[in-house]
Amino acid sequence: MPDIRVKICGLSAEADIQAVSDAGAAYAGFVFFPKSPRNVTVTQARALALLTPPGLAKVALVVNADDALLDEITDQVPLDMLQLHGRETPERVQEIRARYGLPVMKAVGVASEEDLPALDSYGRVADQLLVDAKPPKGADLPGGNGLAFDWRLIAGRRWPVPWMLAGGLTPENVALAVQMTGARQVDVSSGVESAPGVKDAAKISAFAEAVRGI
Numbered sequence: 001m002p003d004i005r006v007k008i009c010g011l012s013a014e015a016d017i018q019a020v021s022d023a024g025a026a027y028a029g030f031v032f033f034p035k036s037p038r039n040v041t042v043t044q045a046r047a048l049a050l051l052t053p054p055g056l057a058k059v060a061l062v063v064n065a066d067d068a069l070l071d072e073i074t075d076q077v078p079l080d081m082l083q084l085h086g087r088e089t090p091e092r093v094q095e096i097r098a099r100y101g102l103p104v105m106k107a108v109g110v111a112s113e114e115d116l117p118a119l120d121s122y123g124r125v126a127d128q129l130l131v132d133a134k135p136p137k138g139a140d141l142p143g144g145n146g147l148a149f150d151w152r153l154i155a156g157r158r159w160p161v162p163w164m165l166a167g168g169l170t171p172e173n174v175a176l177a178v179q180m181t182g183a184r185q186v187d188v189s190s191g192v193e194s195a196p197g198v199k200d201a202a203k204i205s206a207f208a209e210a211v212r213g214i
């Protein structure tokens, strides 16, 4: 069975980079969304990205970002991928791919069968899909809420591009989530924290260990 790739999102401290690297994760995510407890400035993200060892892909998470913000982030922060976690249309995904020349991962929130066609639409234009739980109505954050969705909804479904499973994953439930969905990549943020926005090295290690044990 091929290795399952892990993304740890919402890093904001030097120690987080070390913990994620030690855990053998494939992706490190930086959140550019002021309402998030994981928000980082461009200056902070640049410093963290420069500390990130080769082999750990650096992902910038943005929410409905305009070109000015994306210009600033991509000018200042060495990146390997952009994660679009807002209401970006398929056309906007294409525009961003063309403008920045970086792979784009589009997050799609899932709560019911009705949400699944969007994965097919974005699967035609994005480089990767992030299949996440749909945020509750009125939530401040479009992701990072520690909520899982009903994994049976995507059991056996496949898309033409690589995809990651996200939403409420933890060291305790990630093995079951992978078993039920067939995911080959998993993304976690709040499930490896000791408090909102504070990453916990022991939980990061336990998450990676749980994935290795699958």
Ligand SMILES: O=C(O)c1ccccc1N[C@@H]1O[C@H](COP(=O)(O)O)[C@@H](O)[C@H]1O
Pocket: 009, 010, 029, 031, 033, 036, 037, 038, 061, 063, 085, 130, 132, 141, 142, 143, 144, 145, 146, 147, 166, 167, 168, 169, 187, 188, 189, 190, 191
């Ligand atoms: O983490 C955040 O604060 C965040 C803010 C805005 C959009 C997305 C965000 N996080 C992403 O949401 C999913 C699931 O997170 P969780 O594991 O349920 O906490 C993940 O992709 C995060 O990168």
